[in-house]
Amino acid sequence: MAIEAGKKMTRFGLGIFALLLGMLLSACSGSDSGADTANASAQDRTTVKGYALSTVMWKQVPIGVCWDMSNADFATYTTQRNWSRLAVEASWEAHSGATFTGWQQCTNDPNYYGIRISIDDNAANGPHTQGLGTNLNNVVGGMVLDFTFRNWSPSCAGREEYCIRNVAAHEFGHALGFAHEQNRPDTPSTCNEPAQGTYGDMVIGAWDLASIMNYCNPDWNGNGQLSATDIVMAQMFYGAR
Structure with a gap:
């Protein structure tokens, strides 16, 4: 029931929800003006934050995932593919109604509903998505991950599992329709990372340093x-x- 309600919520409804939530939190802040720092921090953590592109949210779950790989590469990278899947399970799937299915080799089905992942180790581009949310639907190379790190981020050598998991969790945030947090117009001057990629159309709450989508997060990709x-x-x- 909660999932269906989330799917049917309109952009207008979301805006009203965010506005009312902001008003409620402001009222709570005023009434708790004498609260200690710990209480204030707890209140801050309840504020909805983020940067989303509301027009590209997936309307149905589960969302398909497939790998654009040769038979040889599909077999060679079994462990790395599993790390990616587990990272998504432990992040977006563990904490929301967003679910993914498949995780097999891609076919040429013109009606495929989901995300096609390619593997590349390109120093110039690095892992990325071709847009956000449903803009990736059945797009070859819609998501690109790196499993070798010989050219891009060679510091990942020797800690491949950590890097693969962190990158996968971040990129699947884009696949769900969430933009980089540092792209927001209210990004503070203390964040020196440039805006990158597609912008959202819905600023929700205050800027979130701890977001997995924030390049200024002191923990790279929020540690997944x-x-x-x-x-x-x-x-x-x-x-x-």
Whole structure:
């Protein structure tokens, strides 16, 4: 029921929800003006934060995932593919109604519903997506991941599992329709990372340093973990688990 409600929520409804939530939190802040720092921090963590492109949210779950790989590469990278899948399970799937299915080799089905992943180790481009959300639907190379790190981020040598998991969790945030947090117009001057990729059309709450989508997060890609407010934003669009 929560998932269906999340799917049917209109952009207008989301805007009203965010506005009312902001008003409620402001009222709470005023009434708790004498609260200690710990209480204030706890209140901040309840604020919905994020940067989403509301027009590209997937309307149905589960969302398909397939690998654009040769038979040889599909077999060679079995472990790396599994790390990627587990990273998504432990992040977006664990904390929202967004679910993914398949994870097999891609076919030429013109009606395929889902994300096609290619593998490349390109120093100039690195892992990325070709847009956000449903803009990736059945697009060859819609998502690109790196499994070798010989050219891009060679510092990942010797810690491939950590890097593969972190990158996969971040890129699947884009696949669900979430833009980079540092792209927001209210990004503070303390964040020196440039805007990158597609912009959202819906600013939700205050800027979130801890977001997995924020390049200024002191923990690279949030160490593959969603912030408390990433979770709230994901549940706004895809419902609770």
